[in-house]
Amino acid sequence: MSHEPAAPASVAAPAPGRPEVRVVHVGQEPPESWAAAVYLCGPTPADPAAPSWRPDAVEALRSGWSRAGRLVVFLPEPAPGDGYPEYPDQVAWEEDAMRRCDVILFWIPRDMARLPGLVSNIKWGAWCDSGRAVLGTPPEAERMDYLLHFAESLGVPVERTLSGAARAALREVGPGAVRTGGERAVPLTVWRTEPFRSWYAERARTGDRLLDARVEWYAPPAGPEGAAAWLLTATVVERAGAGPGPSVVRVLAAQGQGMLM
Known part of the structure; x- marks a missing residue:
């Protein structure tokens, strides 16, 4: 995900500016725009007195984010x-936060007695083949063989330290790309592809506006010269006065070509 082709003039590109990291806690509204977004997924201690791993992950991401623009980090824990x-x-x-993120960073330090992380298994199964997962787990974590097997078979980056997992997430993000409003629902895995850029540039040229989107299916490139395949459901408002209201369209990319469904 770290190599970004040139963007059409009508599509937002990374803007100059200073690096910024914005933390969004559960229940909070995200900012209106960002260059990249990472979700911190993994078990939360049931004991309120036990420290969470997420503040350390935030600091690792903060220290590693040197790109111009805003990195948003979603935490499924309440603010202090x-x-x-x-x-x-x-x-x-x-x-909603996970579907909008560019990378879902899994940190699973599984301890069956204190931190079993059973819900994390469900979320891993839902997102491991999304092209956006990074799996972090320390060597001593219990019952991780199955997750590690699928990480290897799917080409998911695996790290054995929390700081290493944060660095891997930032490598996947690369320079990011500024997205605003409904554009935030298009992850970098799709945003950077030529079929999406061509489709979106044409919609932007006619004055249409993207309200929301959802990646229904994603397949990574088959080899260094291959192209990702994906299916995107997009909610679009046509230029003022051109239609009765928002419309839902589905865009499919396969073999480097895009088409409406």
Whole structure:
């Protein structure tokens, strides 16, 4: 994900500026734009007195982010002094944040007695083949063979330290790309591809606006010369007065070519 082709003039590109890291806790609204977004996924200690690993992950990302623009880090934990939202609201927030992220950094220091991380298994299964996962797990973590097997078979970066996992996430992000509003729902794995850029440049040329998007399916490039394949559902508002309201379109990219469905 770290090599970005030149963007059409009508598509937002990384803007000059100083590096910024913005932490978004569960229940909070994200900023209106960012250059990159990382979600910190993994078990949270059930004991409030036990320290979470996520502050150290944030600091590792903060120290490693030297690119111009904003890096957003999503934490499924409340801000200091706040409480968790109602469980359905928390799940909805987590799912929405993960689908918008460029990288989902899994850190699973599994200890079956103290930190089993069973929910993390479900989330790993949902996102391991998304092209956006990074798996971090220390050597002593228990019952990780199955996850490591699929990480290897899918080409997911694996690191054995938290700082190494943060560096791997930033390598996947690379320079990022500024996205605003509905563009934030298009991860870099799709945003950087030529089929998406061509489709979006044409929509932008006619004055259309992207409200939201969801990657329904993704397949990584088959080899260094290959192209990623993906299916994107996009909600678009046509130029003022051209239509009755937002429309939903599906865009498919395969063999380096894009088409509407």
